[in-house]
Amino acid sequence: MNRTDLTAAVAGATGLTPPRAAAAVAATLDAIVRGVDEHGSVTLAGFGTFERRSRAARTGRHPRTGEPMEIPASVTPAFRAAAAFRRRVADGSSAEN
Known part of the structure; x- marks a missing residue:
């Protein structure tokens, strides 16, 4: 959809x-x-929570060269589904089934 x-x-x-x-x-x-x-977050009961997550700076590897590189700290949006939402998806109880 x-x-x-x-x-x-x-x-x-x-x-x-x-x-x-x-x-x-x-x-x-x-x-x-x-x-x-x-x-920082929006919670919709029975649906889930939209939230802001912080990622710490870390050392990674350059994909082409394999050399170590510093990955800066960042903030990213995330979604955590509510238990009822997860159960419905897991059970496959949609109108299409």
Whole structure:
């Protein structure tokens, strides 16, 4: 499923017009991004947690030469699925099965 498919699913489930559903999806995603940026995490009960994770600086290897190289510290977004979400995916209880 891509963003277009998600927008169509939201439109079908809510009765919104496709442009309004697209605006709702965009606003939701923007709110999640802003929430993680400003507060460090966004938790949606039963779905999961979007969070910011810090990676420490470390020594790695250059893929071509094999020489050691310093990889700088970084911050990256991450998602941790809720238990209910993980169970549903593991059970394969989607409408397609």
